[in-house]
Amino acid sequence: MGARSSGAESMEPRALLLTQKPEPMALFAFFQTILLLVSLSLRTCQSEVLSEPLPLTPESLDVSINSAQRCLHLQWRVHSLAYHQELKMVFQIEISRINTSNVIWVDYYSTTVKWNQVLHWSWESELPLECATHFVRIRSRVDDARVPEPRFWSNWSSWKEVNEQNSLGHKASSVFPVDKLVEEGSNVTICYISRSHQNNVSCYLDGVRMHVEQLDPNVSAFHVNNVAFVRETGTNIFCEMDPKDDAGTVLFVSKVLEEPKDFSCETQDFKTLHCTWDPGSDTSLVRKQPYQSYTLFESFSGEKRLCEHKNWCDWQIAQDSQEMYNFTLVAENYLRKRSVNILFNLTHRVRPMTPKVFFKNISATNATMTWRVHSTGNHRTLLCQIELHGEGKVIQQHNASIKVNGEYLLSELEPDTQYMARVHCGDANHFWKWSEWSGENFTTLEAAPSEAPDVWRDVKSELGNRTVTLFWKPLSKSHANGKIRFYNVIVENLDKPSELEPVPIPAPANHTKLALDQCSYRIHVTANNSVGTSPASVIVISGDPGNQVEEERVNVTADGFSLSWKPQSGDVTGYVVEWCDRPQDGSCDLQWENLGPNTTSTVISSDAFRPGVRYNFRIYGISTKRIAYLLEQKTGYSQELAPLVNPQVVMSNLTSHSFTLSWKDYPTETQRSFIRGYHVYLKPKEGQCHPGFEKAALSDNSVCCKYKIDKPEQKTFVVENLQPESIYEFFVTPFTSVGEGPLDAFTKVTTPDEHSHLLIRIILPTVFCVVLIMIVCYLNSQWMKEKCYPDIPDPYKSSVLSLIKSKENPHLTIMSVKDCIPDAIEVINKPEGSKIQFSGTRNSLTETEITKPAYLYLLPAEKNYSGPGPCICFENFTYNQAASNSGSCGHVPVPPTAPSQRGLLTSLENLLKALEKNYMNSQGEIPAGETTLNYVSQLASPMSGDKDSLPTDPPVPALCSEYKMQMAIPLGLASPPLSENSSVSSVTLLDQGDHHH
């Protein structure tokens, strides 16, 4: 258990402290030794004396405790030695724990013992001494060569009990050691003691349960090997047992103190030595151990200095010009010391002070850098290193040897460029370290631009004028040599020489537009900064519109568009390839690339190139006269993509056996890849593909017939061999090298009946003709009416007449009105001055004065007539067309008192009432008692054209035997008004619902 702590299993004494008291009288000791030897030799001769052991027993054994160090200190004497006697002896020491029989340690201590000497020996226990009672005893044996064998051990001293008094105090239990400071990696034994007998003890180190060994009923212990650093506030240890009792302690584990690393000293001014080191781990522990201390010791001067800082310390250089220094740096904490040593010559540890840098004579390409290093004593030679930084990189590096002041000309600088130059110095004779860098920024002056701007043009002709857009690329920084302020453009008419006027274009513009006529022009473009003008870039715009070339497809590689062209013989000074970076959005963003006269191929790449966009490249040759002429034109895609849209297909010419598809509006130029042709998909009704079609599976796994059109320019297709009255579905999509267009919906088409076209050819014209006739008829309806079905037929034109003539009575003629004599006309009243005023929308009579008898009685001529009753109908062959056409008809008021017409009058009254009710407001004034029906007779008035009177000579009644009612209308409503010159052929009264003729 304790063997490790002292490592004394060997027979070698394990003494920690031994004190001897040397006798001053060496001569006396010599004689004493002689006497002893003589005595011993005499005893050797006497055998009875040799067998007895020397009585050199250790006496006055005293044991003391150092609990903090867990040490037992033993001291004793050997009283049996003679005065001034010295004898080499061996002491055997036994240590028991808890009880004397439990010997835990046996050790041997060999030393030369002198008379009356107090001997010391220490033992360190790994178990805290508070944990258990210890017992110590000792015995001795002479181990001196002067004493002949055999040598015997003395008797043991009595057991000495060692007990940490009252370690528990008033507590029921405790854990030891208390608040112990140990080093990380060491081994620690922890004990738990209690007043009561322990049972089922559990101990935890920072929450981790430990294996506990019970030493006696009241003491348990556990070992912690290679203890780890947990936290600077200590590691909690906690023990508990049944019955309830617990205790704890805190173990402070310090990190191991490290040897200072990189210890060095240097001076900048020969007054102070600045020593630095890397301290390593912090071994401080809260409340238990402060940060490790550092002490600087110089052996030649014997001076020492306690350093205030963790990692550096200043040492004042003495005035006596000490050159050699031997420093020892000692690091120390509560647990151990560490030290490092350096020996050096002061002049070999010189680090120059940081230089101070200035610049002068800064031009466009040169600058002079000066610096000064403050004194390092005795004007030592310094080696300086100069670095020139541009754009974050070291672009120049120079060395210079100086005393105090340095100067260096920095050349080959770029105009208008910011640089940073810095310098550091070291001792040239005994280089130790470079000084700190010291640097400053400076900017060179501007210079005139060194190169002509790269110019290109875009020419657009319109209506005899040309719009020329000049483009130029900004000069690179190395060519601009300063900030470009403007560009000068000079346009020179080659056909009509004139004065040249430069047109300044302020930077950063990169193009300008010129309106030119058809003459040839030479254009000069220069870039200008604050210092000067660049060389001119010349381009000639020829009056010749140029040639047209065929467009070819361009090869695409992983690096870009690979363009090649045929070499031009003659005066080609170079080539220009131009293209639009953004053709897809119309902005073009014209780009060009200048190539040498010997170049016939190039690869064009741009970050702006996008898949699915067609790029056009034009290759121009530049003549010696700076005229550009188009050589080749190429087009291609950086990456072809499948078409996104299908053509809008128009179906036409539908017949029962075919129809035509066309998609002429489909633009092939703006598609996402080269259109190689079209696929026409057709879903036939029968499932059989037509000739020319082949079966194909669509992306939705449906099967249909496909016809392939290989010519992208063919944008029509006739689907033939169809069945009449069948439904077909078609779909047209372009195909490219990367696939077809999207699968869209099929369009249905139904073929018509086979004869339907014939019907259409017949019916349509027929319908057209009928409609035309109807329109004509409508437009000439009056004429037609008059001709075909007049309101009042002309008896002379009646077909009846011809029929009658031909079939019944060939001698039948039309009756003349003059020949018609009425049966009787009696005038019973003739109102004087009566007036009837009519007004209406269609007809108006301003004033009519009836001067003739107003009431007529038409008496039937036949004898069997007996009052009102059904009328005898007959056709009036005497109708006078002229009277009808006049639009007038006579009307005669019929007096209500007519005795033979009572019934008629009653009905007439009713009718009048109705008329009054309906038309009173609109018809104007009608005198009371004079309202009556107006009968329009078909009888033509024999007095047509007579304005003044009724016929004075009425027709013969016998001849007028047959009438036909034409119209019965309310007076003044529909019938034409009766005018004074109207003639009345016949007047009658109508019964309601009856017709009287």
Add this chain to the structure above:
Amino acid sequence: MKVLAAGVVPLLLVLHWKHGAGSPLPITPDNATCATRHPCHSNLMDQIRNQLVQLNSSANALFILYYTAQGEPFPSNLDKLCRPDVTDFPPFHANGKEKARLVELYRIIAYLGASLGNITRDQKVLNPNALSLHSKLNATSDTMRGLLSNVLCHLCSKYHVANVDVAYGPDTSNKDVFQKKKLGCQLLGKYKQVIAVVAQAFQTGDLEAYSDPRS
């Protein structure tokens, strides 16, 4: 004695400067004169009640913060290392009369104030980086000082009690580190337990007091 000088004595000097410091304070007889440095607020009981609520609401957080800062095995052995076994803790009878409760409260707060002073001092040494714990301990101590002053004022003004015998917890200055940690944890565990009872008692007691006149 350092702890006495650093924690308890200044507290007593502040609170009882008229009467000296250090000696236990007997309850003043009812007929004795009682004078306060400043006139007491009219709503002292409200303030006391609010301060108790405030302490009660923060006690558990303080307890957690404390045992967490001590490291293992404290967080996982609260029942053993932080059980509220504080033998000499002043008693409190929640069903007593207001005067008795206030006197007991005074003793408790005085005890806790001194103990918190010790804990704060110890933790600043043992856990110098546990700043939130220090802050919480200081805030709790401040509230306790105010509460103690209010209770004394109320006792003095209403019940004419100027001095109250108080007892303090054990001085931890000479204890080992583990003992300091453990005693602090036990005290804060006890504090968390007691302050809940006291705060509840004064809330309930006040309600009873309000309802008493009606009954």
